[in-house]
Amino acid sequence: MVAPGVGGGGVGPSRWPAEEELDIVRRKVVKISGRDEHEVRVAACPYRICPLGAHIDHQGGIVTAMTINYGVLLGFVPSNDSEVLLQSGQFEGVIRFRVDELQKPIDNPENINWESYARGAVYALQNSGYDLKKGIIGYISGVKGLDSSGLSSSAAVGIAYLLALENVNDLVVSSVDNIQLDKSIENKYLGLENGILDPSAILLSRYGYLTFMDCKTASPSYVYFSELSKNQQPQGQLPFKILLAFSGLQHNLPKKRGYNTRVFECKEAARALLHASGCEEASNMLCNVDSVVYEAQKCVLEENLSRRAEHYFSEMKRVAKVSLGNATQKQLILHSLLCISMQA
Secondary structure, three states: OEEEOOOOOOEOOOOEOOHHHHHHHHHHHHHHHOOOHHHOEEEEEEEEEOOOOOOOHHHOOEEEEEEEEEEEEEEEEEOOOOEEEEEEOOOOOOEEEEOOOOOOOOOOHHHOOOHHHHHHHHHHHHHOOOOOOOOEEEEEEOOOOOOOOOOOHHHHHHHHHHHHHHHHOOOOOOHHHHHHHHHHHHHHHHOOOOOOHHHHHHHHOOOOEEEEEEOOOOEEEEEEOOOOOHHHOOOOOOOOOOOOOOOOOOOOHHHOHHHHHHHHHHHHHHHHHHHHOOOOOOOOOHHHOOHHHHHHHHHHOOHHHHHHHHHHHHHHHHHHHHOOOOHHHHHHHHHHHHHHHOOO
């Protein structure tokens, strides 16, 4: 995901990022840093969609995901010292801080801004024991209008900063570890109690596949869709298109208390169900509640908790159904279940 120098280009039939997009980012970094264009590296982190399984990752559920051919580009060069200097294509101002400064979690969500994700990346690396000596001089840009639109732009930004800081400090970090580092940015630094769907989708997805992520075991599996209707498709093209319908409403989740409230209600539902079934030693997550226990004990749940539990178990059923049958059956099942899931 980090392309060195000039001529990196996109990979795969989707060709994202395009060479023109990379050139724009490189030129911005040259202007900011005064360095040669061949020194500029680019971290490319795509946005993602979640066809089925939305909002159950924080409960250890199984989710589905694909990345799309839009995303975040972070052009950067190593700074000569520990300073971080950043500009944005979407936000005004200049960020300046040092990677040897101790970063502390944000205690007031209203203080979260575009600077927070860069500081959060440093915080996550610091708290995981990584030694940061060099900062970055960089320019970050996403797709205009798609920030806070439900495509996981915040995770893409956080991962881009992680990859850049790791690159200039010669750190070798696995995708699995970066998933946990991004989760640390969101959970510990920003205070958002989300799961691993977003970073897993960004770091583990494959072109032409639907990714299944078991968020309890943190293990991915894949369903190959390119074989569907292969005789009717030009080489390298998928047999479907993705329509993104944007309502015009944008949500900055770390600033909204509603998301964490829903996570809390899910945990309370798990606690009540585990207590009713005599399994109180398990942690309060719905993935620890057997579906048979849920059906037998769901009557103990009050309205809000019942709604959260019903969403979790119904989404788990829908995700499970997609893994059944041959490729054509999978496509038909996914299409019908998407319609049901959008109503849930």
